[in-house]
Amino acid sequence: MSEGFGKGCHLHLIDGSAFIFRAYHALPPLTRKSDGLPVGAVAGFCNMLWKYVSDEHGSAAPTHAAVIFDHSSKTFRNEIYDLYKANRPEPPEDLRPQFPLTRDATRAFNIACIEIEGYEADDIIATLSCQAREAGGSATIISSDKDLMQLVGDGVDMLDPIKGKLIGPEEVREKFGVGPDRVVDVQALAGDSVDNVPGAPGIGIKTAAQLINDYGDLDTLLARAAEIKQPKRRQTLIDHADQIRISKRLVELDCKTPLDFTLQSLEVRDPDAETLLGFLTEMEFRTLTTRVADRLGAEAPAVTAAPASEAPAAPDQPQFDSASYQTVRDIETLDQWIAAIRETGHVAIDTETTGLDDMRADPVGICLATAPGTACYIPFGHVEGEAGDGLFATAPSLAPDQLTQDQVLSALKPVLEDPSILKIGQNLKYDWKILARQGIRMAPLADTMLMSYALNAGTHNHGMDELAERYLGHKCIPIKELIGSGKSQITFAQVPIDKATPYAAEDADVTLRLWQHFAPMMPVEKVSTVYETLERPMVPVLADMEMAGIRVDGGHLGRMSNAFAQKMAQLEDEIHELAGEKFNVGSPKQLGEILFGKLGMEGGKQGKTGAYSTSADVLEDLAVSHDLPARVLDWRQISKLKSTYTDALQGHVNPDTGRVHTSYSIAGAQTGRLASTEPNLQNIPVRSEEGRRIREAFVATEGYRLVSLDYSQIELRILAHVADIPALKQAFRDGIDIHAMTASQMFNVPVEGMDPMIRRQAKAINFGVIYGISGFGLSRNLRIPRAEAQDFINTYFERFPEIRAYMDKTVEDAKRDGFVTTLFGRRINTPGINQSGPAAGGARRAAINAPIQGAAADIIRRAMIRMPAAIRDLPARMLLQVHDELVFEVEESAVDDLIAAARQVMEGAAEPAIKLSVPLIVDAGAGMNWAEAH
Structure with a gap:
């Protein structure tokens, strides 16, 4: 509809959403003095609009103009591809209340303000540009958005508002390697990680342009893909042809957006001084209010509060009363x-x-x-009210x-x-x-x-x-x-x-x-x-998980408690025999007297009370050479499992739901790891037989199955990426047993037929090095002499010098900055890193581990946040998070669908923020109980 709009008319289309985000990120946070309302983005937006209105524009002056905004709802593209823009984070909470104010600002400047439900701003801009051209006029798109460059051509150009640079066909060709008419084809191949457009894996803009220039257009390229000489590129195009076609539909702008207004209705109008100054005054933009009033020849209204540009970050507040x-x-x-x-x-x-x-x-x-x-x-x-006693008591x-x-x-x-x-x-x-x-x-x-x-x-x-x-x-x-x-x-x-x-x-x-x-x-x-x-975003995700809870078999727990009691009694007999007398195994004082007094073991340290320390560290050192402390450690482990889980879990069953509802702390660990409490379900030992039996007590509802998806060696994969270790990265890409490969490199033994004990030693070092393990610590873990353990570590660093370099640099950065960061920008403070003495060693090890463990925690958080949308249509719900593992309950018939959907989310959770140089692999299992599933 273009009545009244024709030859000689020039339409300016301002990308309002781009203006908003540019204003928000370019300026410091500002608040309205009177009530603390965030207005920083509004202030920047108004300044940009005023600059636009004040400019002469020369021969490109508009006869018609509009500011185009994205509507908050989903668009038709989500029906084509439900993951379109799925990775985009929610806008910052202080920006949200400013969105409607930017619309108010546009209207206050007397410029047409347009947004249409179900359509993106780019589609509206495309439709208006095409209508202007068809009517014999011209259009200038005021934006630097690359997606809009497909519209450039006869009668349509773009203006980068930041650089003040016109973008025509030659500028488009410089950016994309093709003319505007083939930009869509290039974008369909290259994809877009920001909007989650899949494209063709491994093909970027440069390669895509080369292919389009060689074959003319996307349809011809896909039809002749078998002719491509490079095997990997050929197979990619053949295997992903449908995905590429879908990507083209996602990136191609819709020039047929239904409009309920005419081009003529967008005619440029001068601002109404009273309206514009009233809005700016309400926003408390004193400087801009004065500037606009001078230009319009009006008297500036009094702004009683300080202007946003001068307001403190946190407004003055009244005293508590x-x-x-x-x-x-x-x-x-x-x-x-x-x-x-x-x-x-x-x-x-x-x-x-x-x-x-x-x-x-x-x-x-x-x-x-x-x-x-x-x-x-x-x-x-x-x-x-609550009166009386016994039978005569009255309820309040x-x-x-x-x-x-x-x-x-x-x-x-x-x-x-x-x-x-x-x-x-x-x-x-x-x-x-x-x-x-x-x-x-x-x-x-x-x-x-x-x-x-x-x-x-x-x-x-x-x-x-x-x-x-x-x-x-x-x-x-x-x-x-x-x-x-x-x-x-x-x-x-x-x-x-x-x-x-x-x-x-x-x-x-x-x-x-x-x-x-x-x-x-x-x-x-x-x-x-x-x-x-x-x-x-974790708040509602975790709340839903906690409310779902998980079913527990109380009878199984009761039987396990009895079995643990018997096992503890058996271990006590063995301990008494090794000690040569009976004593209370649970008494640290009596145990210390047996170990260091009677048996004369080395390493005994007496505290102020004269009692010997029998902490786990002390016993682990002794267990390398003595059976008695090793048996005590076993007894303590069984005792802890009995008291913490098989006895206590029965008391955590909610009588209203019949399920156990743990609670997750989001702001617990510095590294971003979640902590589970009341009860703690994250510390059940997974590798011991007893721990697996406890997991058998967590069961699915009838007709359902528990499904466990667990990242495979995620922290080692992150280490390989951040430390840039070629041998480890290649092993992960090739799907090689990483522990066997490490053992082979360290000890010069073949992978095939490897002694399991050698692999176990390599595994202990692989995982231990993430935590800055010392020969002292490895000696405890493997129960081998300390000198032998230190030799293992020395050999490890000789084979993988990149790890030592990563550790040294991380500690150096932590000492300089007082913090380290994960791949995703999480800052982890490192107090004590510059101290001397024993505390410094712990701070150093924590600093080395933090970016790795923190990145792993960030990745599973990203997966959890995306998971509800991914499994929304399945008869399934997420129940538990245990470090690198997620546990679901799902109807029997949908187990495979759940695994496929959840695995896709988890394995792609790092993207688009980070492209890891090693693949994330997720292991999955299902069963009637948690042990079977894991």
């Missing part, structure tokens, strides 16, 4: 809070409950904060003057699930689960605990009380003041509402202030990507 917090007791007041949330676009939230177990605790109230000092508590489950009843739980949750559900409103919390996974059990799935999320973790892992803890004191100078009300402790402790439901409000509302107020403090720091400290891609 518990008396200012409001108790919400009626629906009208609650509605007012909900309206305030919708106006601000964010809310800090915290739930108050009857206990710490988020699978069994009941909610009793919700606290909200919309601005520093503006917070409330909404009680609905508080009780009062709901306290008066509070809304019902249904009223509160029904009113809050729409706003808590609204994707345009940011929900801010501290340790938000707990609150997410409490509300999810009530049918509310909060999104999107910001977690101040995880922001602190991304910024300061390893330097301090990330609990709210500590963060409040450290960063806000505020000491929070202790919970013990309300509920007491010990036998007299009450639940929060029993706390009088007037006392509950200051405590509860303070939690939300503190959380909001912490968010305002941390958010501007994230990009400055270069941790935004880590937080956005590895931390924040």
